[in-house]
Amino acid sequence: AQTVTQSQPEMSVQEAETVTLSCTYDTSESDYYLFWYKQPPSRQMILVIRQEAYKQQNATENRFSVNFQKAAKSFSLKISDSQLGDAAMYFCAVSSNTGKLIFGQGTTLQVKP
């Protein structure tokens, strides 16, 4: 069975600073994908970034980047130059060959002006 663990229920960062959200996972599959989703107060789920497990290069999307450590089963999200609009709940997720996408418990990010 797949599991995803986000050990930081809440994080805060000063505007314009950098913050890293942690995620560890467990899967027995060799082929899988990892995701970070953002959920603002509007409740909408927004894809932030995606990583293919077979790629060694870390994915980046503008101010968002990941540190993917496959052997350690770690998939952290780094947000650079934090903005007030980044305040949200962030979910880490991992997919499987059976079609399941399993989410972690979420990390609430507060951005202080």
Next chain:
Amino acid sequence: NAGVTQTPKFQVLKTGQSMTLQCAQDMNHEYMSWYRQDPGMGLRLIHYSVGAGITDQGEVPNGYNVSRSTTEDFPLRLLSAAPSQTSVYFCASSYSGLAGEGGELFFGEGSRLTVL
């Protein structure tokens, strides 16, 4: 450009009542799924479907039924609602099986269900 549409957005039920949460997508996605979101628990997978006529259980399937008679629709049925089913429910779809092509999951806006 509707995407994933969930109805109703809010519902209050009494214990023991039944209801169906509707989910429809107009993107011709093969993969559809239902999640529930509870504080401190993240999103937990209830049931999913990789195509019309095919459904399977997720992490927390008890108390819920699904069917997939068409590609577009994936309703979630609560046969006898319980207070433990008070939650926010999300329907999500993807073009293909997630692992094979890493397809992004498109979410509906969520349905808040309260069971008294």
